[in-house]
Amino acid sequence: xxxxxxxxxxxxxxxxxxxxxxxxxxxxxxxxxxxxxxxxxxxxxxxxxxxxxxxxxxxxxxxxxxxxxxxxxxxxxxxxxxxxxxxxxxxxxxxxxxxxxxxxxxxxxxxx
Amino acid sequence: xxxxxxxxxxxxxxxxxxxxxxxxxxxxxxxxxxxxxxxxxxxxxxxxxxxxxxxxxxxxxxxxxxxxxxxxxxxxxxxxxxxxxxxxxxxxxxxxxxxxxxxxxxxxxxxxxxxxxxxxxxxxxxxxxxxxxxxxxxxxxxxxxxxxxxxxxxxxxxxxxxxxxxxxxxxxxxxxxxxxxxxxxxxxxxxxxxxxxxxxxxxxxxxxxxxxxxxxxxxxxxxxxxxxxxxxxxxxxxxxxxxxxxxxxxxx
Numbered sequence: 261x262x263x264x265x266x267x268x269x270x271x272x273x274x275x276x277x278x279x280x281x282x283x284x285x286x287x288x289x290x291x292x293x294x295x296x297x298x299x300x301x302x303x304x305x306x307x308x309x310x311x312x313x314x315x316x317x318x319x320x321x322x323x324x325x326x327x328x329x330x331x332x333x334x335x336x337x338x339x340x341x342x343x344x345x346x347x348x349x350x351x352x353x354x355x356x357x358x359x360x361x362x363x364x365x366x367x368x369x370x371x372x
Numbered sequence: 373x374x375x376x377x378x379x380x381x382x383x384x385x386x387x388x389x390x391x392x393x394x395x396x397x398x399x400x401x402x403x404x405x406x407x408x409x410x411x412x413x414x415x416x417x418x419x420x421x422x423x424x425x426x427x428x429x430x431x432x433x434x435x436x437x438x439x440x441x442x443x444x445x446x447x448x449x450x451x452x453x454x455x456x457x458x459x460x461x462x463x464x465x466x467x468x469x470x471x472x473x474x475x476x477x478x479x480x481x482x483x484x485x486x487x488x489x490x491x492x493x494x495x496x497x498x499x500x501x502x503x504x505x506x507x508x509x510x511x512x513x514x515x516x517x518x519x520x521x522x523x524x525x526x527x528x529x530x531x532x533x534x535x536x537x538x539x540x541x542x543x544x545x546x547x548x549x550x551x552x553x554x555x556x557x558x559x560x561x562x563x564x565x566x567x568x569x570x571x572x573x574x575x576x577x578x579x580x581x582x583x584x585x586x587x588x589x590x591x592x593x594x595x596x597x598x599x600x601x602x603x604x605x606x607x608x609x610x611x612x613x614x615x616x617x618x619x620x621x622x623x624x
Contacts, residue, residue, distance in 0.1 A: 304596070304599040304600065304603050305603065307600075308555075308600070308603045308604065308607055311551060311554075311555065312547075312551060312607065315547040315550050315551040315554070316543065316547045318547075318550075319543040319544075319546040319547035319550060320539055320540055320543040320547075322543075322546065323539050323542045323543040323546060324539050327539065327542075345539075348532070348535055348536055348539055349539055349543075351536050352536045352537075352539035352540040352543065353543075355536055355537075355540050356540055356543065356547075
């Protein structure tokens with residue numbers, strides 16, 4: 261009688277354990293994985309990601325504009341190269357943003 | 373520090389010369405920024421040396437802090453640039469610790485935030501990018517330039533795409549440095565302005581009743597700035613790894 265009770269308790273415990281670990285798997289959470297750290301600061305992580313997108317985009321546009329401006333000064337082609345390189349800079353900015361979007365956190369492991 | 377009444381949120385970033393020193397026409401004075409950099413380096417050295425000196429099997433507080441930081445950076449480097457990237461582990465670790473300590477020490481009142489100076493952050497970013505370029509060229513030679521040539525593109529589009537890749541590469545140190553600098557600058561200015569609201573409201577007679585509102589905001593912002601300080605150090609380190617990965621494996 262007592263043994264059977266133990267068995268059924270064991271089974272119940274095992275079932276609960278399985279359920280818990282499957283629930284954890286469903287959330288993609290592991291007790292001490294890097295995911296757990298990301299979840300804790302999700303607002304901060306999201307804000308830093310957003311700020312990263314902003315700076316990557318803006319920096320490319322600024323770099324394009326500066327290159328065009330300097331080339332204009334050297335080649336005396338006043339607004340032409342500035343406009344062209346501004347367009348290239350904007351394209352490079354979108355390319356930067358695309359690269360971030362493809363690799364969300366930049367931490368995805370790449371096989372050697 | 374002319375008048376105490378006028379609260380100047382920019383004043384905290386002012387660089388003062390502590391020991392004036394002019395070498396060959398270059399102003400090489402020991403400033404408050406230099407002082408805090410020395411403090412940062414001493415703090416890091418203390419944490420790592422004192423933390424690893426006992427080497428007990430069951431770590432104490434200091435030792436587990438040192439070990440956690442080590443493990444964290446090591447796993448970050450290994451994840452984003454593979455096992456080959458581990459030869460850059462000392463570099464990434466130094467940068468991460470410097471930025472982290474600079475950000476966190478800067479949050480203590482009356483201290484100076486080194487990373488809120490664009491010179492410092494751009495210096496770090498330039499160090500990272502020049503390491504990438506020099507190592508890439510030394511290890512792969514001309515093949516490193518394949519980083520700028522996307523594969524499988526028609527000949528007519530190639531010049532434009534190479535140009536875009538080059539601009540994108542040049543923008544890296546700028547975005548890397550501006551991000552850290554702007555986060556620190558904006559955070560500290562916000563904190564200062566909120567703190568000034570508290571002081572101003574307390575001195576404004578009946579309006580002192582609503583002074584707790586900005587005070588609560590200051591507390592929330594301080595916690596948030598602590599998060600930002602750690603996150604930005606992490607972001608700086610992980611982007612360093614990502615860029616170094618390009619130098620180790622160009623032509624992806």
